[in-house]
Amino acid sequence: MTTERILDRKLAVPALIGDPSDLLIVAGLAGTAKDIAALTDESPNVFLMGGAMGAAVPFALGLAYAQPARRVLAVTGDGDLMMSIGILSTIGVMQPPNLAILCVDNGHYGETGYQAGHTSRGVDLERIARGSGIATTHTVSTDADYGVAAQSLRNSNGPAFVWLRVTTERPPAYKRNFDAVERKAIFRRALLGQA
Amino acid sequence: MADTENGWQQALYDHLRSMDVTLFAYVPDAGHKVLIDRSLADPGAISVPLTTEAEGVPMMAGHHLGGGRGVLLMQSSGVGNCVNQFALIRIGRFPFVTIVSMRGEFGEQNAWQMPMGQGVRPVMEAMGMHCLAAERADEVIPTATAAINMAYRSNAGVGMLLGQRLLGAKAF
Numbered sequence: 001m002t003t004e005r006i007l008d009r010k011l012a013v014p015a016l017i018g019d020p021s022d023l024l025i026v027a028g029l030a031g032t033a034k035d036i037a038a039l040t041d042e043s044p045n046v047f048l049m050g051g052a053m054g055a056a057v058p059f060a061l062g063l064a065y066a067q068p069a070r071r072v073l074a075v076t077g078d079g080d081l082m083m084s085i086g087i088l089s090t091i092g093v094m095q096p097p098n099l100a101i102l103c104v105d106n107g108h109y110g111e112t113g114y115q116a117g118h119t120s121r122g123v124d125l126e127r128i129a130r131g132s133g134i135a136t137t138h139t140v141s142t143d144a145d146y147g148v149a150a151q152s153l154r155n156s157n158g159p160a161f162v163w164l165r166v167t168t169e170r171p172p173a174y175k176r177n178f179d180a181v182e183r184k185a186i187f188r189r190a191l192l193g194q195a
Numbered sequence: 196m197a198d199t200e201n202g203w204q205q206a207l208y209d210h211l212r213s214m215d216v217t218l219f220a221y222v223p224d225a226g227h228k229v230l231i232d233r234s235l236a237d238p239g240a241i242s243v244p245l246t247t248e249a250e251g252v253p254m255m256a257g258h259h260l261g262g263g264r265g266v267l268l269m270q271s272s273g274v275g276n277c278v279n280q281f282a283l284i285r286i287g288r289f290p291f292v293t294i295v296s297m298r299g300e301f302g303e304q305n306a307w308q309m310p311m312g313q314g315v316r317p318v319m320e321a322m323g324m325h326c327l328a329a330e331r332a333d334e335v336i337p338t339a340t341a342a343i344n345m346a347y348r349s350n351a352g353v354g355m356l357l358g359q360r361l362l363g364a365k366a367f
Binding site: 024026047049050051052053054055056058059060061062063064065066067084086087089090093094180181183184187188191192 | 247257288289
């Protein structure tokens with residue numbers, strides 16, 4: 001892909017997700033955790049990784065199977081997704097109907113000093129997702145692309161994958177909670193009535 | 196595999212289901228053939244083939260977050276693929292059960308299996324997990340009960356290790 005990156009994640013992520021309150025949201029470490037923390041103020045329907053790079057999407061798949069009546073959204077960075085890229089094939093094989101993936105791709109490892117990642121060197125994540133068997137895919141490069149992609153995050157025939165290409169503009173500054181035990185308990189109490 | 200060996204595997208599947216396990220994720224191994232086949236055929240279970248065992252660790256944690264119970268099936272070599280994902284289990288105190296079919300120990304004929312086979316216990320224990328071995332058929336069900344209770348009552352990560360004394364060593 002040689003398309004210029006013009007979108008700012010601070011505007012694009014909220015535009016695509018809209019009202020997050022009815023979703024169950026899992027976000028990967030670093031940038032996407034901040035995107036979602038700022039969007040939701042870390043509401044009880046959100047679980048943010050702080051490490052375990054690559055965990056967000058498979059974690060969301062496990063959650064989707066436990067909560068088939070709920071829409072589960074995995075928000076993952078390009079580096080986080082590349083580290084468990086095979087999960088797209090697993091999702092393609094399994095076709096979970098209630099899982100959507102939003103990859104916020106700035107083409108860089110922002111947390112470690114903005115070293116260039118594979119997607120700024122030619123790797124096309126939408127084609128990987130499609131080749132993995134995920135039929136509903138979108139590339140979002142301009143704000144004209146929001147509408148149909150936002151709809152697919154909410155409702156799709158099978159799993160959905162949205163590749164959001166953004167600039168290296170930083171994610172929102174947000175002092176998120178890194179206590180995974182506490183966040184687990186908050187999430188489960190709200191969802192299940194028990195920790 | 197002889198019928199007598201299949202017997203404990205069939206009983207193990209029934210036992211896991213009786214303890215409310217519904218999600219099975221796996222990288223195939225001969226030692227897990229019955230569990231995998233039973234889970235694929237079971238309309239009450241979800242059976243997920245993985246590209247790497249590392250997917251299965253967060254998958255189990257996310258399943259617990261949503262109120263479900265799962266087990267991750269893998270061979271001893273798969274433990275090495277999971278190590279940084281075990282951090283999620285430990286730091287979130289997620290209940291986690293993996294059933295590991297052991298290679299590289301009793302009677303192994305393929306030297307390539309030795310390093311990770313020997314590494315399973317020290318690696319899992321270094322990441323804060325507990326290892327419970329089953330070496331005889333009559334140990335399988337009590338070990339599974341212990342593993343699930345430790346995981347779901349104590350919020351622990353547990354490896355249930357099916358030893359090569361139990362499984363038999365593959366001939367090369």
